[in-house]
Amino acid sequence: MRSQGFRRLLRQLASLNWQQRSQLIEALRPAVGLDRVCAAIEGVRPAPTGCPGCGSGRHYRHGIVRGLQRYRCRDCGRTFSALSGTPLARLRHRSKWLDYLKEMLDSRSVRAAAKLVGVHRNTSFRWRHRFLHGVRHDQPERLAGIAEADEMFLLESQKGSRQLERPARKRGGVAHRRGIGQQHDCILVARDRSGLTCSFVTGRAAVTARQLHRYLLPVLDPEILLVTDGHKAYRTFAREARIAHAFVTLRAGERVRGVVHVQNVNAYHQRLRSWLSRFHGVASRYLPNYLAWRWALDGDRIAAPERLLQAALNRFHIRR
């Protein structure tokens, strides 16, 4: 619109009544949503450096599609945008993403978020996991200083699966065996004293030294002091990996010995467990997504929808 016409429009706004004003705001909402989401995307992924098809760096601007700059590769002719190659590439209704992410920051259920944002509940479910798929990579690269590690267990769940691998449990369900076994998903949480936290689903049943090598070792600073309970897997792992290690013998009633305790990580477990209860059971295969979600919320670490969107895209940006 020409600036003269726009100035005239602005002057006319003064004569609107309140109903017209709210209608106008409603009419602008999708476009404003799209502007905000595109600004957030371009903030984290300014311009692709290479074609996702052939890797060539020779491309030119090729129009704007749904608010995002599109490019065309000179070598293979493929068109792409900042979202190509990310889990969000083909998601629709871009103008509603930030509204949806805000509901995720409020820990809404699939249905509640769907209703509030005005999308189908299947869309709501798909969006939740597409966003979280990216957020999963938003973990600290390194824990340092003193890090506590401990595991917690959840009864495995095949919620939403059409074919169960085992006889169905009664609602809620309890393990058929006492103690921890193949019916439990093991969640390993490691948290250093600065509050940086990594969490992993290591598999079913108790954590093994081998799993600790695989999940824990890559995120531990070599100078770290690892603090755990007396579980043998930690001792074996620390010896093999040559990591400084101290443990409390909970069985003997010892909870704290100076800096040696696992109370921060256990408090994290508690927050995770009570937060998960609102979802009335989480399917085992989606657990890693929920762990990432919880870490985003921890201590309001991510408080703005734009930041959550950027967390979902960050790794894909770095890789390119």
Ligand SMILES: [Zn+2]
């Ligand atoms: Zn190409």
